[in-house]
Amino acid sequence: MTTTTLSRDPRTQFGRTLTDLLGEDLSVALVYAEISGRFFTEAERRFPERVVNVGIREQLMVNVGAGMALTGLRPVVHSFGTFLVERAFEQVKLGFPHQGVGGVLVGGGGSFDASRSGRTHQVPGDVALLDTLPDVAIHAPGTSAETDEVLRRAVAADGLHYVRVVEQTNSESFSGPGLHVVRRGAGATVLAFGPVLDEVLTATADRDVTVLYAHSVRPFDAATLRAVLTVPDVVLVEPWLAGTSARVVSDALHDVPHRLLSLGTRRIELRHYGTPAEHQRAHGLDAAGIRRSLESFLTRSSL
Template sequence: MDTMRDRFIAITSQLLAEEPRLAVVLADISADGFAPARRAHPDRVINVGIREQLLIGAGAGMALTGMRPIVHTFASFLVERPFEQVKLDFGHQGVGGILVSAGGSYDWPAGGFTHMAPGDVALLDTLEGWTVHVPGHPDEAEALLREAVDGDDRVYVRLSLQANREARPVGRSTGSMGSTGSTGSTGFSVVREGRRGTVVAVGPMLDNVLAATEGLDVSVLYATTVRPFDAAGLRRAAGAGPGADAGAGPSADVVIVEPYLAGTSTAAANEALMELPHRVLGLGVGRAELRRYGQMEEHLAAHGLDARGLRERITGFLPA
C-alpha cells in the first residue's frame, strides 16, 4: 500500500493538469516527488526553500489572486513555526487554501522533537473557520483532498505514515445510529454499536480502537473530519438524539482517541453533550516529551495508544 503522502503527491500532480487555478507551494519537503509536476507547471508549483513563513505568505498571496493554493511541508513547519502567518495571511485576510501536512505527531522519531507536531490541531482550534481532516488511509486522504480542491474555504489535511488496514468511504452525508457503515466527511460514521459507552476513533487510530474494544458492549464512531465537530452524531450515539427516551439508550460516557494531543476534542464533546449527564475521556499524545528516538510503534505504546494500552484505559473508564 502506498503512503498517504505518496498518494497526495500523485493525486495533486494529476489535479494540477485538470484545475488551472490550483497551485502547490513547497518548502523543500516532497520537492523531489513534485519535480515532474513542476516541469509541467513551473508557474504553479513553487518551492520557496526552507522558509516556512514565506511558504504560508506565498500561498495566501496566491489565494488573493483567485488561485486555490495547496501548501505543504511537515506539520511542525506548516502549523507551528509559521502560525502567525496562518492566522494573519489566511485568516485575517479572509482567503482560503489547503494546508497539507506530513509527519503526523511522531512519524519520524529520529528527527527529534523539532519534527514532531502533536499540538497542531489544538493550535488550529484557536482560529476561526478551519476544516480539519485526519484521514486514516490513503484512499480517504485522496477523497478528502479532491473535495477540498473544489472549495474556497480553509482546510487542513493531516497526513501520517500510520494507517488503518482498510479504507472507509468518505462522502458528504452524516452517519447515524441505525445506519452502521454510513460515513461523511462532515460527520462521524458508525462502525460498531453498543450500549455501555461511545468511543470515537480519529483517523489512523481506528484499527487500534477496534482491537482494543473487541468484545466490549460499546459504540465505535469513526472520524476523518474533526472540525467542524459532529456534535449531532455524538449526541445520537450517546442516546441524546431526537426521539431518545430519557434514561434509555447507550451510556453518555465518551472516549475520544486522537492521534495528536490528548484532550484536543474534549471541549467540543462536552459542549455537544452539555444538556446530558456525561463523562468524557480524551486519549491521545501526552504532553511529556519522549527523548528517546525509538520507532513510531514504540511512541504509540509509550502514549498508551496501542491496542493494549487503549483497552486498559477504556475499560478502566467505562462502567463494567
C-alpha cells in the first residue's frame, strides 16, 4: 500500500509513510529522540506501544532500537544525522552489525539543512562514517516520492539501512535502486547522488556527457557504470563529504584506466551561519560551482 497523498517536503513524507507502515506491519516500531515529534503525532496516538520517544538521549535511542531488533521487531531509529550517526556511532556499530541484527536509521538535517543551528547540527561525514561498517545499505532520496519508496523498501528488507532525509529536492523522481541513466552523451560520465541532480543537469546542459543518478548509493551499481562508460573521465557529485564514494567508483573500474573528479562538501570549517543555499554555493555544489569544476577537469583532459 502506498501513501495516497505525497507531501512536497521529504521530512513530512517520512512521517506519513512511517505512520502507514506502522499500521500495515505489527513488527515495525519507531524510536526517536525528540527531533521531528510533530511528524509523529498520529503515529503516537494510534500505535503508542510501538512508538518510543526517549528524549534527548541519542545513545539510548540506538540501544533501544537494537534491543527491539533482537526481539524480532524492525525498528526505525530517527534523529538529526549528526546525533544519530556521529554522536551514537559506537552504539550503532555494536548494537546492529556486531550483533547481527538490522534496522532502519533515518537521519535528518544532512550536510547543512540546519545551517542556522551551526556546526553541531551539520553532518557532511555521515555516509563516510557508516561506510566503515560492513554491508550497510545507504539511501539518499531526492524527492518525497523517493523518500516514500526507499523507506518502504528499507523497512521490508533485512540488514541495516540508513536513509538520509533532507530538505533539498530534485525536480524528477526515479523508481528503483541502482544507477538511472538520465542523459546519454559521448563524453564524460557524471554521477549525481541524491538531491544534487537538478544542479548537475543545469551545470552540464550544454555538455555532451552522460548523467547517471542514484538515490540508493550503497550497494553501488558497478555494472551500470561500466556499461555506459564511453571515455575515461568520471565526475562524482555527492551532497556529503567530497570523495566519500570515490572508493566504490574506483573499485568498479579497477581494471579500466580512468580519471576521477570527486565533488562534495569540502574539508573546510565554515564558521558562518547563512542559508542552506549559501552553504551549497560555498562548497561549490550549486550549478555554477559544479560547472566551473567540470570545465577545469575536462579542459585538463584535452591538453
